[in-house]
Amino acid sequence: MTSHTLSFTGVDIPNTTWHVEVTCTGEDPIDSALAAQVVRQVLATMRDATAERIAADLAEEVALRVPCGHVEVVVDFAVDDMPGRYAVATDRDTVGEALPVEHVSRGAVIAMESAVPNAEDVMRAAIVAIDGIPGTQVEGISPLYHVTAPDGRASHSAVIALHTTMSLRQLNNMLQALHGTHEGAVGLGVVAMDGLQSRERAGLDLQGAKRAAFLAPWMDMDPDATVDGDPVAFALANAPDAPFVGLASDHWIIGGGH
Numbered sequence: 001m002t003s004h005t006l007s008f009t010g011v012d013i014p015n016t017t018w019h020v021e022v023t024c025t026g027e028d029p030i031d032s033a034l035a036a037q038v039v040r041q042v043l044a045t046m047r048d049a050t051a052e053r054i055a056a057d058l059a060e061e062v063a064l065r066v067p068c069g070h071v072e073v074v075v076d077f078a079v080d081d082m083p084g085r086y087a088v089a090t091d092r093d094t095v096g097e098a099l100p101v102e103h104v105s106r107g108a109v110i111a112m113e114s115a116v117p118n119a120e121d122v123m124r125a126a127i128v129a130i131d132g133i134p135g136t137q138v139e140g141i142s143p144l145y146h147v148t149a150p151d152g153r154a155s156h157s158a159v160i161a162l163h164t165t166m167s168l169r170q171l172n173n174m175l176q177a178l179h180g181t182h183e184g185a186v187g188l189g190v191v192a193m194d195g196l197q198s199r200e201r202a203g204l205d206l207q208g209a210k211r212a213a214f215l216a217p218w219m220d221m222d223p224d225a226t227v228d229g230d231p232v233a234f235a236l237a238n239a240p241d242a243p244f245v246g247l248a249s250d251h252w253i254i255g256g257g258h
Contacts, residue, residue: 004030004068008039020058020075024068034134035066044180045173057173064165065134105135105163108171109192109225111205111214113147115155116185120144120252126186127160127253129178135165142217144252148244156248157213159191159221168193168203191218192227212239220250 005023020039024030038061042054055075063071110130114122123144131138140161147155164171168190175188189205191214196204208214209227215236218225225232236242 002027004028006030006032006035008036020073022058022062022066023072023074024062024066025070026068028067030068031066035062038062038065041174041177045177061170064170104195105165106194107161107163107192108168108190108194109218110160110162110175111157111189111191111208111218112159112186113155113157113213114186115153119156119186120249122182122185123156123158124253126178126182126188129181130160130162130174133164133166133174136162137164138162140221141253142221143250144248145213145217146246146248147213147241150244155213157217157245158252159214159218161221168196168200172203192225210235210239212236212242212245215239216242216245216247220247 003023003025005021008020008022020043022030022035022039039058042058042061055073058073058075059071062068062073112123112126116122127138127141130136138160142159145157147157149155166174171190171193175190179186179188189208190203191205191209193204215227215232218227219232219236223233227235
């Protein structure tokens with residue numbers, strides 16, 4: 001079996017210089033553009049993690065998203081004037097816990113909220129970006145809702161349904177990176193995901209799943225949806241912010257306005 005290696009040098013994070021090598025075993029060369037995208041996205045969301053943790057996540061992400069065989073990742077970094085450190089991981093390794101590579105597509109619901117004047121445009125762009133993630137497909141988009149906070153601040157909210165081969169942790173990392181790409185203009189959180197173990201539920205946006213700002217558009221998108229075993233309609237009826245949420249547009253996704 002042939003091995004193909006790509007090197008990424010000079011991936012700079014504040015005060016840190018990185019060198020990353022990705023090796024795949026397989027007949028075909030690595031998709032260098034896709035591999036580079038994965039490296040950038042993982043590094044952007046794990047600035048404070050250890051080299052071992054980053055190497056493990058990179059190996060997992062590359063195996064998941066880049067067409068190739070088995071994966072080995074070498075991470076070498078230096079912080080300021082301190083001696084360099086490195087770590088090696090493969091898609092078969094674990095670092096302190098099991099890190100299974102997901103191949104089964106699972107359903108998830110993403111909550112979105114933005115308070116900027118062009119909230120609709122920002123949220124549409126976020127949806128396009130999410131749908132473009134390999135292994136992920138957006139399958140439902142809710143109406144747009146207007147939200148007024150008790151202090152008078154206004155925002156817009158919506159939810160999307162998707163299927164993805166990413167784990168909850170991976171999906172949260174991608175949403176965090178997307179949040180940074182838009183300079184914080186849109187908040188994104190996973191309010192539901194199929195097939196989670198009880199310990200994994202801590203990664204859900206549990207507070208968001210209790211807000212009418214997301215429950216109302218969620219019920220419009222999927223009237224039969226449930227949250228924590230109860231109908232979304234029941235949760236919405238008991239949401240304290242229900243009086244402050246109202247329909248803004250049911251065709252906003254095509255730029256139709258209100």
